Amino acid sequence: MDKRIIPLIMCGGAGTRLWPASREVRPKQFLPLFGTRSTFQDTLLRVSDPSLFDRPIVITNAAYRFMVLEQLAEIGIEADILLEPMRRDSGPAIAAGAAFAQTRDSEAVVLALAADHVVKDGAAFVAACRQGLVAASAGRIVTFGVKPERPATEYGYINPGEAIAGEVRSVVKFVEKPDAPTAAGYVKSGYLWNSGNFMFPAAVLLDEYRKVDAASVQAVSDAVTHAGRDLGFITLEPNAFGSAKAISIDYAVMEKTTRTAVVPVSCGWSDVGSWHAVWELSDKDADGNAAHGTAVFEDSRNCNVTTDHALVALEGVDDLV
Template sequence: MNKRIIPLIMCGGAGTRLWPASREVHPKQFLPLFGVRSTFQDTLIRVSDAALFERPVIITNNAYRFMVLEQLAEIGLEADVLLEPMRRDSGPAIAAGAAFAQTRDKDAIILALAADHVVRDTAAFVAACREGLNAAQAGHIVTFGVQPERPATEYGYISPGDVISGQVRAVAKFVEKPDAETAAGYVKSGYLWNSGNFMFRAAVLLDEYRKVDAGSVETVADSVAKAGSDLGFIKLDTDTFAAAKSISIDYAVMEKTSRTAVVPVACGWSDVGSWHAVWELSDKDGQGNAARGAAVFEDSRNCNVTTDRALVALEGVDDLVVVATQDAVLVSRQKDANGLKRLVATLKNVAPQVTEDHIKVHRPWGSYQSVDNGERHQVKRIIVKPGGRLSLQKHHHRSEHWIVVRGAARVTVNELVKTVHENESIYIPIGAVHRLENPGKIQLELIEVQTGSYFGEDDIIRIEDDYQRT
């Protein structure tokens, strides 16, 4: 009987190729780009059949940990969540996942998946996993080679070699992203897209990694052995993990090992690496236009619009991407993904805030959104989840006035504890120790008016905090 597979979901990347929707603190894997669920959630559902897959392991970072828990809860799944102290690329991340999986099962079989990929044919993907399982158990590091739908220049390719068993082939060679002419030749010669997803025995992957960089493997293993528990998360040890060399799994293992194998699969796969890729995967009108949000097209073709709130109207244009968020608007040519990469690099110098955060900022207790601000005031809309509460805190430079517009708030101001209902308000003076809680079963929504001389987040002096941010 075959072993069940432990899915290892990697979701620590920033995903700025889909700016301005995707940003450093809320990247593309957590966005609902193609329906109501995020690609992270779809990835988890894809590997949720208990007959084949075990409880997943998720590796992410401190900034995304509560988004991970929230999105797991929304789809009714549970997982072990590992927290990287810092980014070290996919090599150390996968090594940490493999070392942790061995604490559950020393003979663990792992399926390492990126959280931001799309698979339109789940049945074909699962069938490929079953096809590759025997090869993985036999000691091969199995990658999934996608049957090309076009001569893509944005993917690396795999040249399949001799048959190992069934549909599983040896890997003759990996090749980097080609130009258009070379890509056409690869497709004609039967090459496969390199999906960057792998299946392997944990022990085999770690042994092959040690041959290249034994020091990094040992420091990562130490970071797992010394990991602590933090609000139910597994927090890898900082000092030991930091000593690992930052490197991708491709360079660390896949391009050097003799144990690689490939399973060809046609499953409607995409790494959603550009707005053009989003357009390709989206429903379109008769003129090839795709829209998420309110959009009107007149004499326009092959355009892609994503908008949070404002109506976007296009007239007399072709092959454009327009992405409108509440604080930024992108207008770009459809196929120039490198141009967007250059633009985001420029923005990081001239306007870094718009690459890092949205106006709506997610917190473990809910979210807040800036509505208006001036030299001596700032207005925010605050949402607190049922049962959620902010830290017990104070400010040195601002006072706050809270007006409840939905639900009921339990408010602490120094020694006073008071319930504030809809259409009621309360004032928090400068220096007062205060806390906001939602004791109800519906979302608490309020408007916060701040007045003072400084409104930075570093003026929050936390005294107690449920999320250990003091």
């Protein structure tokens, strides 16, 4: 298969869940939470094999444009950068990316990825992309279902159905974030975590979206058609984009379309939605303490310290962030 996937990296969110390190002016996708690179940079590098992936598209808030440019330069990757004049959630953002991808290739297959997720096993994720490409090329909107490591209550779930091709399965239903007993039942029944990452033919995604909200799809398409150029950035036309309904892609398309499929994957995935998740993903000492920056732990257990300058010392405390 010689079709290459166009990565669409979504990094316009405010990153409010990891305050105070993550703030409106520098949200979590641009922070080096694990090592020297940000999750935005790691996401781009994960989909940089030119044999499978084409030049990426980054869609972001206009306020973050220079951070995006700087972090792309640091890892030696070039991208088409779309600037949202205002936030409209993932539905219009992904639709705009799909419409722009069609200006590069009328038969584009797009991989929409959140910039603030962690994937520890990049090879397993790329292998899942190869599986997903088969289904996407056949007209499916493919999501990546993570095999659960525990009965999590912070994720939505996917009930997979019959096999379509290889590991790819149909989707019986999407379900919202459950309570703990329900989550345990889902895991026992073989449900998958909904990672919120998708692969699709751009034309199919826009057609399915149009069935639900034709006006918003037209608005987004007009915003792309009449986009400006400023210092190399592509600026979506604000009046058109602003008239699109603010809605997530899950509600707009994924929970309504009959063309979904899911690729089960085990790749060490997390959406890093809390400081507890940061601690879980970090290297720890024998007492369960994790440090990003210079820290000293005395008689302390299961603590997490993040510091960019000052020495932080903890003494006689447990479970402290």
